[in-house]
Amino acid sequence: MTLRLYSSLGRQVREFVPLTPGRVAIYVCGVTPYDVTHLGHAFSYVQFDALRRYLTFLGNDVRYVQNVTDIDDDMIMVSKRQGGRPIAEIRDENDAIFRNDLDRLNVLRPTVYPFATDHIPQIIEATRTIIEAGRAYVVDGDVFFEAATFPGYGQLNGVTIEELAKRENPESKREYKKRGPLDFLLWQQVDPGDPSWESPWGPGRPGWSIECTAMSMAHLGQQIDIHGGGHDLVFPHHENEIAQAESVSGKQPFCGWWMHNGMLQLDGVKMSKSLGNLVLARHLMAEFEPDQLRLYLLSQHYRTDANYHNGDLLALGGRFERLRAAAAKASSDSPSPAVGAAARAALDEDFDTPAALHVLDEVATRVLAGTGAPGEPEALRDMLAVLGFAFAGAKGPATGHLSPSL
Numbered sequence: 001m002t003l004r005l006y007s008s009l010g011r012q013v014r015e016f017v018p019l020t021p022g023r024v025a026i027y028v029c030g031v032t033p034y035d036v037t038h039l040g041h042a043f044s045y046v047q048f049d050a051l052r053r054y055l056t057f058l059g060n061d062v063r064y065v066q067n068v069t070d071i072d073d074d075m076i077m078v079s080k081r082q083g084g085r086p087i088a089e090i091r092d093e094n095d096a097i098f099r100n101d102l103d104r105l106n107v108l109r110p111t112v113y114p115f116a117t118d119h120i121p122q123i124i125e126a127t128r129t130i131i132e133a134g135r136a137y138v139v140d141g142d143v144f145f146e147a148a149t150f151p152g153y154g155q156l157n158g159v160t161i162e163e164l165a166k167r168e169n170p171e172s173k174r175e176y177k178k179r180g181p182l183d184f185l186l187w188q189q190v191d192p193g194d195p196s197w198e199s200p201w202g203p204g205r206p207g208w209s210i211e212c213t214a215m216s217m218a219h220l221g222q223q224i225d226i227h228g229g230g231h232d233l234v235f236p237h238h239e240n241e242i243a244q245a246e247s248v249s250g251k252q253p254f255c256g257w258w259m260h261n262g263m264l265q266l267d268g269v270k271m272s273k274s275l276g277n278l279v280l281a282r283h284l285m286a287e288f289e290p291d292q293l294r295l296y297l298l299s300q301h302y303r304t305d306a307n308y309h310n311g312d313l314l315a316l317g318g319r320f321e322r323l324r325a326a327a328a329k330a331s332s333d334s335p336s337p338a339v340g341a342a343a344r345a346a347l348d349e350d351f352d353t354p355a356a357l358h359v360l361d362e363v364a365t366r367v368l369a370g371t372g373a374p375g376e377p378e379a380l381r382d383m384l385a386v387l388g389f390a391f392a393g394a395k396g397p398a399t400g401h402l403s404p405s406l
Helices: 039-057 073-081 087-104 116-132 208-220 231-249 290-298 317-327 337-348 353-369 376-386
Strands: 004-007 012-015 023-028 061-066 136-139 142-145 184-188 224-230 255-261
Touching: 004 255, 023 039, 023 208, 039 061, 039 087, 039 224, 039 255, 039 290, 039 376, 061 208, 073 087, 116 136, 116 142, 116 184, 116 208, 116 231, 142 231, 184 208, 184 231, 208 224, 208 231, 224 231, 231 255, 290 317, 290 353, 317 353, 317 376, 337 353, 337 376, 353 376
Parallel strands: 023 061, 023 224, 224 255
Antiparallel strands: 004 012, 136 142, 142 184
16 A cells, blocks of 8 residues: 655645655644634644654654744734733743644644744845845845746646736735735834844844745755645745745755645635634533544545534534444454555545545444454554544543654
């Protein structure tokens, strides 16, 4: 069996082969902790947690980095709205809630959990290198990446620069200073009183995308195997990351597999802070067991725009109890290779967790009916543990395992 994964770059499923055999470098875009996190965030991080666990199960040494964007427009806006409350205080409060949610969902802690504000020197150095490469320019203390100078800009989105220029662009700022419509800030001047750091171009702060590039390269090197995040980040954030990283290193590709999870919707509408239609994971876990919520999230394929409705977790209760009861029947017998092979076949085809769970549910039904073959309860338990379920004995924060490694 061979693991095959879909990459947004090239839009195809292909055999996963890491840059270094037996070692996998993963960077997943983290949250901006200016407010509460919601079920959509849980969907993303549970999916990538399960993938990380599966890659480890396959024998890889996985290094997983997930950042915190703790300086940006939203953080500053909330600080001002709260009467000048320190950004670090807002960050720490919301980040603690977020981490607690993921701990309860048994999401392994990242190998490295970097804050953008701890990487200002790396951001400045990356910006300097991009200027020296002739792909950025300075205008009155602002530094812009000139998108037209990067060959292949738009490749991740599969369109031309002209087509990208017609799209809504949340990184489009200070148009009057820019040479081209897709140029974006690497370093920016700030308003009086806003957080700033000294730089060769004057006091200011980083642009959005350069933060992730600097943190990824600082902790994973110049090239990585997997970059994860929601598909709302494909443009402009991840398109910009490719341009930045390859301009700094001169190496291609920056990332082998760009994996984008779908957006969790509430009754057909994307769940987001700006719309206020949030379902909070912690509220659901007050009513349902965290493993039941994990089961719901992994019952959706990571690339789908799942549509959450009230009652979905309740409807999943029968499957949850069936899996848990059947796994509890496992003994020290050798696990059935047939069950493991069937579940792995599903996971190997673009990490199809819904199909794998369907296989395991059929096994659980046989086990509870007394018609299961020898080793099926053990195989069921083992594969559920691979997917991170605490009731199956998976290592993780929910079972007291706080280490970032398995």
